[in-house]
Amino acid sequence: MDELISRTINTERPQFDTEKWKQKYPEEYQTLLSRASKGDSNRKPKILKAILKSPLTKISAAAVIILAVTFLSTHRDPGNQEQPRIVEVAKYPVEMMTAISLERAFRRGGIEAVEEQCKQAFKPIAPRLESSSIKQILAEFNGNGKISGRTRP
Amino acid sequence: MPGASEKEQSVAQKPDIVLVKAAVNGNAEGFTELCRRYYPAMVAIAHSVLGDRHLAEDAAQQAFAKVAVKLPQLKKESRFGNWLAVICRNIAKDIARRTENFHSTDDFSMAAAKSGDDDTTEVVRQAISKLSASARELVFLRFYDGMSYEQISAVLGISEQAINGRLRRAKKKMAGYLRRNGFGEV
Numbered sequence: 001m002d003e004l005i006s007r008t009i010n011t012e013r014p015q016f017d018t019e020k021w022k023q024k025y026p027e028e029y030q031t032l033l034s035r036a037s038k039g040d041s042n043r044k045p046k047i048l049k050a051i052l053k054s055p056l057t058k059i060s061a062a063a064v065i066i067l068a069v070t071f072l073s074t075h076r077d078p079g080n081q082e083q084p085r086i087v088e089v090a091k092y093p094v095e096m097m098t099a100i101s102l103e104r105a106f107r108r109g110g111i112e113a114v115e116e117q118c119k120q121a122f123k124p125i126a127p128r129l130e131s132s133s134i135k136q137i138l139a140e141f142n143g144n145g146k147i148s149g150r151t152r153p
Numbered sequence: 154m155p156g157a158s159e160k161e162q163s164v165a166q167k168p169d170i171v172l173v174k175a176a177v178n179g180n181a182e183g184f185t186e187l188c189r190r191y192y193p194a195m196v197a198i199a200h201s202v203l204g205d206r207h208l209a210e211d212a213a214q215q216a217f218a219k220v221a222v223k224l225p226q227l228k229k230e231s232r233f234g235n236w237l238a239v240i241c242r243n244i245a246k247d248i249a250r251r252t253e254n255f256h257s258t259d260d261f262s263m264a265a266a267k268s269g270d271d272d273t274t275e276v277v278r279q280a281i282s283k284l285s286a287s288a289r290e291l292v293f294l295r296f297y298d299g300m301s302y303e304q305i306s307a308v309l310g311i312s313e314q315a316i317n318g319r320l321r322r323a324k325k326k327m328a329g330y331l332r333r334n335g336f337g338e339v
Binding site: 001004005014015016018021024028032034035 | 274278324
C-alpha cells in the first residue's frame with residue numbers, strides 16, 4: 001500500500017526560492033525587515049508578559065497585591081494617623097458628674113430621658129428659687145447640701 | 154564567499170524556536186530559513202486541498218507572505234509550524250473556492266489521464282480523493298516528501314501516536330476501496 005501511495009503522489013521535492021518570493025511579495029518582505037529597526041520596543045515588557053502568560057503567576061500577583069493592601073490598611077504608621085479630637089466637656093468635678101449623668105440618661109432613653117433627668121434635677125431647686133438666697137442656690141449647685149439643709153436624691 | 158556559507162550553515166542548524174524569535178524581530182535570514190524548512194510541508198497541505206501542484210506552491214508562498222506580516226501576533230513560538238499550517242490550509246481553501254477547483258474524484262481522474270498514468274495509479278488517486286480532508290492531508294504529508302512522524306506532528310499539532318492511528322485508518326479505507334475496485338489484497 002505504501003508503495004502504491006508513494007508512486008501516486010510522490011513528486012519532486014518542492015524547493016523554496018527566496019529571491020523569487022521576495023520579488024513576488026515585496027511589501028510583506030519590507031514589513032518583515034521594518035521590525036528589525038523597531039526591535040523590541042513594540043512588544044510588551046518581559047515581566048508583564050511573563051505575569052500575563054501563566055495563570056499561576058496571575059493568581060500569585062493578585063495575592064501579593066491583596067496582601068500588600070491589607071498590610072498597609074492595618075499597619076499604617078500611627079504617627080501619620082489623625083488623633084481623635086478631645087472635646088472639653090467639663091472643667092470641674094461637678095460639671096463632670098453632670099455630664100456623666102446626662103450621658104448615662106441619653107444612653108438609657110435618648111433625649112427624652114435627658115429631659116426627664118433635667119426636670120427631676122431642677123424640681124427640688126425650682127420652688128426654692130423665690131425664697132432662697134443666691135448664696136444658697138450656689139451652694140446647691142456646688143453640692144453642699146448642708147447650707148440649705150437638704151440633700152440631693 | 155566562505156563567510157556567507159558558514160553563516161548559512163549556522164542558521165540552518167538553529168532550532169525552529171530560535172529562528173521564529175529572530176524572525177519576529179525582523180531577521181530576514183531566520184525567516185527565509187523557516188520558509189525553506191516548511192515549504193515542502195505547506196505545498197503538501199495545499200496540494201491535498203487543491204489537487205494541483207502549481208496552485209499548491211502559490212498557496213504556500215502566499216502563506217509565507219501572510220506570516221511575514223502577522224508573525225508578531227504568534228503567541229507561542231513553539232507552535233509556529235501548526236500556526237503556519239492553519240494559515241496555508243485556509244489560503245488553499247480560498248484559492249479552491251475562487252478557482253472552483255475543489256479537490257474531487259474528477260480532478261484526480263483528469264490529472265491521471267493527462268499524465269498518462271496507468272489504471273492502478275488512477276484508482277489509487279480516486280481512493281485518496283475519497284478520504285476525509287484531514288486524512289488526505291495526512292497522507293500527502295507522509296508520502297509527498299517522506300516526512301517523519303515528528304515533522305508531521307510539529308505541523309499538525311497532534312501526537313505521533315495519533316498520526317500513526319489516523320494514517321493506519323486512512324490506509325485501511327484506501328485498501329477497502331481498492332478491493333472493491335477489483336484489486337487484490339494490498
